[in-house]
Each structure stands twice: as structure tokens, then as C-alpha cells.
Amino acid sequence: MSNNIFHEYDIRGLYPDQINENIFCRLGQSIKHVLKPKKIAIARDGRLSSDSLFLYLSSALAQEKIKVIDLGRTSAPFCFWYSQKYKTDALMITASHNPAGQNGLKIYTYKSGPIDKQTGLEKIRQKYELLPPNLRQINLGPKNIKKVDVRSKYQKFILGLAGKISPKIKLAVDFSNGSGAAETTAVLEKLKVNFATLNEKVDGRFPGHSPNPLDEASQKSMKALVKSKKLNLGAVIDGDGDRIIFFDETGTAVDSNFMVCLMIDHGFFSRNAAVVKTVSMGRIIDEIARDKGLKVYVSKVGRSHVRRLVKNKKAVLGAEKSGHYFFKEYYFGDSALVALMRVLEIISKNKKSLSQLVKPYQKYIVGPEISIPFKGRTDHIIKTLKDKFKDGQLNELDGLKIDYPDWGFNLRKSNTEPVWRLTLEGLDKNELGKHRKEIEEILI
Numbered sequence: 001m002s003n004n005i006f007h008e009y010d011i012r013g014l015y016p017d018q019i020n021e022n023i024f025c026r027l028g029q030s031i032k033h034v035l036k037p038k039k040i041a042i043a044r045d046g047r048l049s050s051d052s053l054f055l056y057l058s059s060a061l062a063q064e065k066i067k068v069i070d071l072g073r074t075s076a077p078f079c080f081w082y083s084q085k086y087k088t089d090a091l092m093i094t095a096s097h098n099p100a101g102q103n104g105l106k107i108y109t110y111k112s113g114p115i116d117k118q119t120g121l122e123k124i125r126q127k128y129e130l131l132p133p134n135l136r137q138i139n140l141g142p143k144n145i146k147k148v149d150v151r152s153k154y155q156k157f158i159l160g161l162a163g164k165i166s167p168k169i170k171l172a173v174d175f176s177n178g179s180g181a182a183e184t185t186a187v188l189e190k191l192k193v194n195f196a197t198l199n200e201k202v203d204g205r206f207p208g209h210s211p212n213p214l215d216e217a218s219q220k221s222m223k224a225l226v227k228s229k230k231l232n233l234g235a236v237i238d239g240d241g242d243r244i245i246f247f248d249e250t251g252t253a254v255d256s257n258f259m260v261c262l263m264i265d266h267g268f269f270s271r272n273a274a275v276v277k278t279v280s281m282g283r284i285i286d287e288i289a290r291d292k293g294l295k296v297y298v299s300k301v302g303r304s305h306v307r308r309l310v311k312n313k314k315a316v317l318g319a320e321k322s323g324h325y326f327f328k329e330y331y332f333g334d335s336a337l338v339a340l341m342r343v344l345e346i347i348s349k350n351k352k353s354l355s356q357l358v359k360p361y362q363k364y365i366v367g368p369e370i371s372i373p374f375k376g377r378t379d380h381i382i383k384t385l386k387d388k389f390k391d392g393q394l395n396e397l398d399g400l401k402i403d404y405p406d407w408g409f410n411l412r413k414s415n416t417e418p419v420w421r422l423t424l425e426g427l428d429k430n431e432l433g434k435h436r437k438e439i440e441e442i443l444i
Contacts, residue, residue, distance in 0.1 A: 006125040008415035009116035009304040012095050012104030015049045019103045021056040028060035030127040037089045039067035043079040044093035045179040045240045046202035049103050053093050059140045068145040075180035075241030077335040083108040084331040094240040097212035100205050116304035158187050162341050166348035167192050170231040174198035174222050176211045180241020184337050211239025223251035237336045243323035244336035248354035257281055260319045261288040261361040266346045269316045276310045276318035279398040280410045280423045282366050300398040302415055365429055370422040372443050384442050
């Protein structure tokens with residue numbers, strides 16, 4: 001069972017078959033033995049099982065004489081911020097953008113930020129395997145669980161990162177019925193931003209749409225609202241508040257490659273500053289960064305991998321194609337809210353529409369990330385692709401990346417689902433379609 005719930009950089013599974021209260025008690029014991037915390041903060045999202053999982057996890061930890069800090073229902077970026085600000089380990093009960101029937105756990109330490117297999121998650125899995133299936137009786141709700149409310153301090157910190165935003169900009173934010181709505185609306189109100197909301201109420205059933213903003217169905221309402229109300233900007237934030245997808249004034253979703261270019265181009269960063277992108281992101285980022293005198297470093301896909309490289313290189317900006325944006329001033333962590341503020345500031349300063357601002361970066365056609373179920377032997381598939389595209393430039397940092405002067409692709413295994421992730425970019429739409437078909441024929 002543990003092999004199903006332990007992923008590259010978090011724990012996720014179906015509730016209650018793979019993730020349940022007993023398993024969370026065992027996870028608490030495993031975390032205690034590996035991290036050895038004297039105190040630990042726990043936050044949770046709005047999923048229907050999150051409150052119960054919190055009760056059992058916090059009680060299991062408290063029973064081991066660990067001081068538990070209850071952060072309540074909040075976002076993953078808030079949980080990360082608390083860990084860094086107060087120099088403590090922290091746990092976020094969430095399955096992020098996964099469907100409503102799932103739940104899980106993100107683990108943060110002050111030293112490593114979000115941990116993964118390299119920084120402690122594998123040791124937690126190994127300890128978990130050694131524990132008996134049913135632990136001793138847990139006394140629910142012991143006294144050393146303390147509720148804290150530092151929302152005002154968090155809001156002050158976020159506002160300290162904000163630049164000048166024009167009140168004339170008309171914005172809409174879709175919160176996907178997730179747990180990041182309250183903190184985001186509070187900041188936008190303080191900044192006197194003119195905004196409307198969709199799916200603002202926290203609801204673990206996610207009645208509005210999937211908590212994944214990359215799903216086409218999750219974007220439908222925002223596209224319609226932006227066009228019908230003639231708004232300047234739209235944004236869809238995922239279920240735990242760390243990923244964001246932007247929409248221009250025509251209701252068109254803007255690829256994260258172009259949003260990164262926008263932030264680089266208007267970031268006023270010093271020359272030789274570092275920027276981090278994942279291997280699945282495009283070459284236009286390198287070109288815009290080079291024009292600004294910035295260095296680009298490439299990371300494996302995954303928020304823990306990106307954050308580690310961003311911190312190690314002291315990068316001013318990092319990003320994943322899925323809509324994670326990392327900022328030096330946010331303890332090198334990712335935040336949908338900070339990304340939103342950056343884009344609002346850029347539009348305010350330039351007095352241009354988002355479509356006008358990103359048009360110079362659309363030199364290459366950048367396709368969406370395509371998910372394809374596993375079929376056949378992985379090693380045979382990779383070898384077949386290498387042989388077919390042997391005259392291209394090869395990179396195996398994360399899966400298989402092959403580049404030609406006028407097109408390229410990256411194929412990698414998902415860290416959270418049993419699928420391939422395929423991304424393509426190039427200069428000609430028809431040529432890209434042909435190459436996509438060639439690759440898919442090998443995969444399928």
C-alpha cells in the first residue's frame with residue numbers, strides 16, 4: 001500500500017482505501033522518528049476528510065510529546081511560509097489539485113522546504129513499512145495541540161512584497177472551491193484591487209469544477225466571464241492555493257512559459273541573476289533571460305526539485321509549466337498570490353493588455369502538457385525514441401528531451417500519476433502535429 005501513496009515529493013491516495021485515519025497515525029509515528037521534531041505545525045485544505053485526518057495525525061504526534069500547532073484551514077503557501085518564518089517543521093494535509101476523493105500530505109522542514117525522496121520522504125516511507133498495521137490506542141485531542149492565528153502577520157508580509165497596482169484593472173479569480181480564497185481576497189481588498197470571484201466558498205466536493213486549473217473544464221467559466229465582462233485579467237488557482245493559470249483580456253489561457261518571460265522582462269533584476277525553469281519548459285525563456293543578462297538553470301519537474309535549485313542558486317525567479325512560480329523574496333518558495341500580484345503590477349506599469357505584453361514571446365508554438373497512459377516497457381520505448389530522433393540534441397536530466405533547431409520535445413514519467421507527460425514546441429504548427437503523432441504511435 002505504501003508504494004501507492006508515497007510519491008516523489010508528497011503522499012497522496014484515495015480516501016479511505018489508501019489514505020485514512022489509521023494510516024495518518026502511522027505517518028505521524030514515522031515523521032516523529034525521522035524528523036525528530038520538538039514541535040510541528042499542521043495545516044489542512046477543505047477536503048471532506050481533512051478535518052478527521054488532522055485530528056488523528058495531530059493526536060498521534062501530540063501523544064509522542066510533540067507540541068502541535070494547529071494552523072487551521074489554509075493554503076499550502078501559507079503552511080510553507082509559517083515553516084520558514086517560525087523555523088519549524090510543518091505538514092499540509094492536502095491532495096493539491098487531485099480529484100475530490102483523494103487526500104494526502106505535503107511535508108516541509110525549515111532547512112529543506114518541501115521534502116522529497118532525496119531529503120527525507122524515502123526514510124519516512126522506510127520507517128512506515130516497519131510499523132505494525134494497527135498502532136496502539138490514540139487519545140484524540142490532547143492538551144498540547146495549540147491553535148494559532150497569524151493571518152494578520154502573513155497578510156502584512158505579503159503586502160510588503162506588493163508594488164503599485166492600478167485600481168482600474170478589472171480582475172477575476174476562480175478559487176476552485178479551494179483553501180486559498182480567504183487569504184487572497186483579504187490581500188486584494190487591502191490593495192484596493194477591483195476584482196470578482198468564482199468558486200470562492202471552500203468546499204471539499206469541488207462542485208464548481210476540478211481543483212486542477214489545467215483541466216479544460218476548470219477554465220471554461222473563467223474564459224466566459226473574462227469575455228462577457230470585458231475584464232483585463234483572469235486567474236484560476238488550484239485546490240491548495242499554490243498553482244495559478246492566467247487568462248488575458250480575450251479569455252485565452254496564457255502558457256506559463258510566456259508568463260515567466262513577462263516576469264523576467266519586467267522584473268528589473270540585476271545582471272547575472274539566476275532564473276530556474278523545468279526541463280519541460282521552452283527555449284524562449286532562455287532567449288529572453290539572455291537578452292536581460294540573466295543565467296538560466298534547468299531543474300527536474302517537481303516543486304521540491306525546483307525550490308531546491310532556486311534556493312541553491314539564490315534565483316530571483318523559478319517556475320514549472322504547471323503554474324508554480326517561485327520567488328526569492330518568498331523564502332524561494334512558490335505562491336499563486338505573489339505571482340498574481342506580480343502580473344497585476346506589470347500590467348499597471350505598462351498600461352498594455354496582457355495579450356499585447358506576451359505577444360513578443362510567442363515566437364515558438366508551445367503546446368500544452370499531454371498525458372498519455374503507460375503502455376509497454378519503459379526502457380524499450382525510450383530506446384525506440386532515442387533511435388528515431390538520434391540526430392537531435394539529447395538531454396536526460398528528467399525523462400527524455402530532444403531538441404532540433406526548429407522544434408523539440410520532452411517526455412517524462414509523471415511523479416503523481418501512472419502516465420507519460422509529453423510537451424512539444426516548435427515554429428510550425430503542422431510540423432508539431434506530425435511529430436506529436438510520431439511520438440504517440442510509439443507510446444500507444
